[in-house]
Amino acid sequence: MTTLTRDPARTEPAGSLRSSWVPRLGGPVWLVWRQHRAALWTLVAAMLVGVLVLAYLRGQTMDFLAAQAATSRKSGGLPPEFETHVDRLHAIGSYFSYIPVLAGVLLGAPLVAGDLETGTAKLVTSQSVSRLRWLVTKLAVPAATLTLSTGVLTAVFTWWWNPLKGLSEALIWTTFFSVTGVVPVAYALLTFTVGVAVGLVLRRTLVSMVVTLGIVVAIGFVWSELWRSLGHVMSINTHKGVGPGLVPPDLPDQAEQQGQGTYFLTSSGDRLEWTTCLDQIENDRAHTACLESKHVIGWSLDYLDVSQMQTMQWLGAGIMLALSAAVVTFVIVWGRKRLL
Incomplete structure (x- = not known):
């Protein structure tokens, strides 16, 4: 064999320099x-x-x-x-x-x-x-x-x-x-x-x-x-309403937004799609009344952080x-x- x-x-x-190293x-x-x-x-x-x-x-x-x-x-x-x-x-x-x-x-x-x-x-x-x-x-x-x-x-x-x-x-x-x-x-x-x-x-x-x-x-x-x-999906919320002049919160630096996008946050802690009451957006009063009827108090965003x-x-x-x-x-x- x-x-x-x-x-x-x-x-x-055996004594060669090359074979030694x-x-x-x-x-x-x-x-x-x-x-x-x-x-x-x-x-x-x-x-x-x-x-x-x-x-x-x-x-x-x-x-x-x-x-x-x-x-x-x-x-x-x-x-x-x-x-x-x-x-x-x-x-x-x-x-x-x-x-x-x-x-x-x-x-x-x-x-x-x-x-x-x-x-x-x-x-x-x-x-x-x-x-x-x-x-x-x-x-x-x-x-x-x-x-x-x-x-x-x-x-x-x-x-x-x-x-x-x-x-x-x-x-x-x-x-x-x-x-x-x-x-x-x-x-x-x-x-x-x-x-x-x-x-x-x-x-x-x-x-x-x-x-x-x-x-x-x-x-x-x-x-x-x-x-x-x-990763662990993190959330950032606001509680100041979503009316005129109020914008969604900014994400931390180098964070990537997750999910469908921006959500509406209700007083009970539930989240609604941003398209809620979208059909009434051309009328500010009707749009605001629609959101208030659903107890919307702010925005909610999901993101992954670089950390x-x-x-x-x-x-x-x-x-x-x-x-x-x-x-x-x-x-x-x-x-x-x-x-x-």
């Missing part, structure tokens, strides 16, 4: 890295290039803000040129939203499906490596590289966005919720493991990639609909990581029984 280690003939002499990969770890070195080195290279680009763009933004500091204090705002930096931030953030798709379709789906399709899995597991060890290594090496690359890129992007988030309404925190903090890492790991599971079950690379793409899109839709429910952002992100990441762990468990159980 042979073992999955490096060729001894290629090993440097270069970490060595052996066994399944070396095999997995060797098999997928193109994809893994691409991840590392993309991380390095991305860090340089993001650091450069952040430097430009901070230089612009420093140059405009005195003007901003006098005029009470930033010049229109600041929108260029806002557009850059939005553009880069939109690219980050593709990371989960790429992780699932291009990295996860072909990972095991390719070996099953070509017979490599049968060859590997016929050697001195157990199915469990091969599956764990097959998952761990790409997952570690993906975590490192996504985590570093997201950290630098968050570092760029943080000092800007309160300077423009276009930079509200809800727009960048899924591309900053810990969410992108957990999201990428979830789609990666889902892709691996699909490839393990379907055993065909191209079919697995197509099916994974559909599942990842579905996950993205569900996430976009549900992530706001991770909840990190808590919501960690909660969402925890859910994604739990799902990833469940998928990994399925991959290991299924793979040990039906790999070949």
Whole structure:
């Protein structure tokens, strides 16, 4: 029986300088890295290039803000040129939203499906490596590289966005919720493991990639609909009436309004839709009388505050990581029984 280690003939002499400090990969770890070195080195290279680009763009933004500091204090705002930096931030953030798709379709789906399709899995597991060890290594090496690359890129992007988030309404925190903090890492790991599971079950690379793409899109839709429910909706109320000259209250800075919009608040604490008595709005007296008959005393608004952002992100990441762990468990159980 042979073992999955490096060729001894290629090993440097024991006394060489290189062998004294270069970490060595052996066994399944070396095999997995060797098999997928193109994809893994691409991840590392993309991380390095991305860090340089993001650091450069952040430097430009901070230089612009420093140059405009005195003007901003006098005029009470930033010049229109600041929108260029806002557009850059939005553009880069939109690219980050593709990371989960790429992780699932291009990295996860072909990972095991390719070996099953070509017979490599049968060859590997016929050697001195157990199915469990091969599956764990097959998952761990790409997952570690993906975590490192996504985590570093997201950290630098968050570092760029943080000092800007309160300077423009276009930079509200809800727009960048899924591309900053810990969410992108957990999201990428979830789609990666889902892709691996699909490839393990379907055993065909191209079919697995197509099916994974559909599942990842579905996950993205569900996430976009549900992530706001991770936060605690807060309310702001007024009790001074809703007559002429009285306007709804302003939301706190960087808060996002929730629900249907502005509600009417009644003396009993109930809320009515803002369309209440709308058919009589052209007649001030009739409109006022209609609202008084329903005991309307003010406005009520629901909102999510920026102070909840990190808590919501960690909660969402925890859910994604739990799902990833469940998928990994399925991959290991299924793979040990039906790999070949």
